[in-house]
Structure formats: structure tokens, C-alpha cells
Amino acid sequence: MKAVELSKSIEGLTGALQGRVCLPGQKNYDELRTPWLRVINQHPALIVEATSVSDIAAAVRFARNHSLPLGVMSTGHGIVAACDNGLLLRLTQMKRIEINSQTNSARLEPGVTSGEMLKLTEAEGWVYAAGQVSNVGVIGYTLGGGMGWLVRKLGAACEAVQSVEVVLADGSVVTASAQENADLFWAVRGGGGNFGIVASLELNLVPIKTIVGGEAWYSLSSARDVMRYYRDWSADLPEDTSTVLRLMAVEPNADLPDQLRGKTACAIGICHANPETADAMLKPLFSHHPPLVNNIKARQLSEMAQFDKASHLPGAPTYGHVEFLKSLSNEVIDKLVAVAEHSIPPLMQIEVQQLGGALQHSNAGQCAFAPSAAPYLLHLVTPVTPKTTLEDVAKATQKAFADLGDVYTGEANYNFLRGDEQFRVPKAFGEEKYKRLREIKRRFDSENLFHLNLNIAL
DSSP: OOHHHHHHHHHHHHHHOSSEEEOTTSTTHHHHHOOSBOSOOOOOSEEEEOOSHHHHHHHHHHHHHTTOOEEEESSOSSOOSOOTTSEEEEOTTOOOEEEETTTTEEEEOTTOBHHHHHHHHHTTTOBOOOOSOTTSBHHHHHHTOOOOTTHHHHOOGGGGEEEEEEEOTTSOEEEEESSSSHHHHHHHHHHTTSSOEEEEEEEEOBOOOOEEEEEEEEEGGGHHHHHHHHHHHHTTOOTTEEEEEEEEEOOTTOSSOTTTTTSEEEEEEEEESOGGGHHHHHHHHHHHSOOSEEOOEEEOGGGGGGGSGGGGOSOBOEEEEEEEESOOOHHHHHHHHHHHHHHTTTOOEEEEEEOOGGGTTSOGGGSSOOOOOOSEEEEEEEEOOTTOOHHHHHHHHHHHHHHTOSOBOSOOOGGGOOGGGGGGGGGGTOHHHHHHHHHHHHHHOTTOSSOSSSOOOO
16 A cells, blocks of 8 residues: 555544554654563554554554554563564553452453552452563463462463453454353463454452562572472472572672672572461471571562562563473482573573462363473573673573473473464464364454464464
8 A cells, every 4th residue: 555545544543543543753653662572673654552442443454454464562571573564553551440349350451560450459358360570461461371479379360261352353342251252262361362352351359368478588509409498398388389499690789688689599489378377388498498588478469579570670672481391300400500600690580480289270171271280380581781682691591491401391381482482382282272273263363463473373
């Protein structure tokens, strides 16, 4: 289409929207096109800031009618592909949340972040299966599966979804639930934004007013012993307890003792859902390995976000990689500590997240999300600093994973795949589920309009 014709069409679109259109050269264009995860530098032909489901539908129809690539972005934490010369649909302004105390559920829009959601639900004594980072979008995180601080207690976030409002590739709006459009409902819970744009979703809330959580800190010199004990101690923990073990670079100005500040250290993150049993759960760990710093205490779940660096960053070029570990053997522990000793920096954080618990007995057949039977998830994530480049970090991360050898299950976690890992998408679901996802994709998006994502291939 000629530029003049497109310009006239954009004028018509602008008049039909409750939100607004932003074009190259206009105020805020650079801000609006830039995702939180600054690994792409996209230049869309126009940006639509939607404020309603009708705005989303209008943008979808416009992109389709004008053969424009369509990108969808709220916070931009999970962005994997650039929307160049296309229509970038921003959902950040859609922040409505409605809590239904009669059904113990909440309906929310795609601009709502985890911190915003918990602030409202916790005021009424409820939580959901929130992620570790406060500024990530709830809907994007949930549609990709969602495994956070209470994963062993609550399972994956997508399993709590009760219904979704979806804008399809033709611009029509449908509701999907167990009773209506059941195949679409099955697919979006774990399959991400491949089938339409979720304009709102309803999810169950859980009555947890207080958790016991925080971090126990140790020096890197004691990390091998601490990790061995952690492995054995955590194996018998109840589902109320979720744990994460980290080897990380500590900021020079961190509010920690001199033994840790500005060094590489070890920390065990704990989130326990039952304050009455917390002391008995923690006693063996603290008796065997008294931490240098212990900030584990009764608090609200939302406070756990402070222990993740990404919650405090306005946005950064970041490189991450995730694999499922077969086991946390002595050999794996030794190699992880060696990586921390020699590769931090440029690496910043090695995370071992304990799985099991509710993930093991979830009814995985009810949604596309495929929980792993692996005991641990290994996640290396590093934001670029003034002293490093994305290439430095990528090279160090890839070497670290290769150095561990044949210790991975070969599965993939959909939420954490990078844009250059499209080939791993089938591994996030398994053969049977991926086959069904492709069939549903063909039915609801036969032309693959929604392809600027971790794509379910037609």
C-alpha cells in the first residue's frame, strides 16, 4: 500500500480508537517502541496504545487488512521478535482489575503487573501464583505457564485461569472457558499469545495473608557444603515450601556485611505458605549452616519481589538461558560453584529453582502447559552493565551451560525461551501437546497473524 493511502487509513483508525496512535517522529515514539527486555531495536510503522477490547479488535483488523506485521507488547519482559514496519499494539494502559469475593477470583487486563495485582488482592487477604518479578505483566506471564515463589504450593499460574476474553485474528471477540471454546481455552493456558490477544482473564485467588520468606546468605567459600546440604534438606520439604538457590554477584553498595558486599555469594531464597510451621521447617538448615545474613521473616508475598534485581530495573539488555536439571549431584554442584568462581562477572546470577510439589500432581492434560518431572530448573540471567556487552554475557552464559555437560533433560520452559530459540518451542510442550497446539493454531489463526512471538508453527 502506498504511504499516502496508509496515512489516510491511519487517520480513520485514530478516529475509531478510545486510545491513541503514535507514529515515527512523534513524542514518546521511542519510549513506546522500546520493550523492558532491551534485546531488540524495533521500528514499527505505527503504535496503537489500546485502552479497551474494542481498540484491540480495531488494531487487529487494521493490521490484517493492510498486511502489516502485528506485534503485541505490554511490559515487554518476554519480547522475542521485532515489529519492524508493522503495527505495534501496546496494552500497558489496560489496567482494570475486578475482584469477586463471592467466587474468590479476579478479572484483570493485560497492562496489570504482578506488583499491582498483589497490592490489590493482598489488601483483601488473597494472592495468586505470582512470579518472582513485580514489574512483569500478569497475563503474559500466566499465558506462558508461570512458575513463581509459590510454585510448589500453587503450581503454575495458568492452571488457575477460569476464563479468557480473546480477540481473534479476524478481529472478533470470544470468551473461552471449560464450557465455551474449550480447545482455545486449553491452548492459551501455556501456549502464550499464538491464538489471539487475551484482553482479559479471570483467575482463581488463594487465601494466603502472610508467608514466611526471604534469603539466607552465605559466602562463596562455603557454597559447596551449603548446596550439598540444601539438596538433601529440601528434598523432604512440604509443598508449602518453595526454594531457590542462587550464586550471584553482590552489588558493592548492597546492605550486606563486608564478607558479602561487592563479592560473589550464595543465597537460599525461601517462600513458605504456612507461618505456623515455618520455624520447624527452617531449624535444620540454620542449625547445620547458620547464615551470615538471615532476612527470612513473616511478610506479604509481594515483598518477595525485592530479592530479584529485575524488579528494580527500568529496563535493560538482558541475556538468560534456562534448562531443566536431571539432578543436583555433587559433580553438578562443584561445576556450578566453579562457574561462579570464574565467570561472575560477566555473569551476574546462577539460579537453581526447586520444582516438584504441586507441579507433580497438577492435571497437566487440562491445559497446554507441560510441567517437567525434573527436580530443578537452572536459570542463568544477566543484565548488561557498563562494563559488559550482550555478546560478552551471551558467550559466558553459553560456556557455563556447556561446561556442566550432559546434565539436562532436554525440555524447555516456554516463558524463558529467547528469540533465537524458536527451534526449542516444541520441547516446551512435548510431541502430543505440540501436535494439538498446531491443530488449534490452524483453526484460529490460519494465516499466522500472531507470529512475532515464540511461534507455534503452522
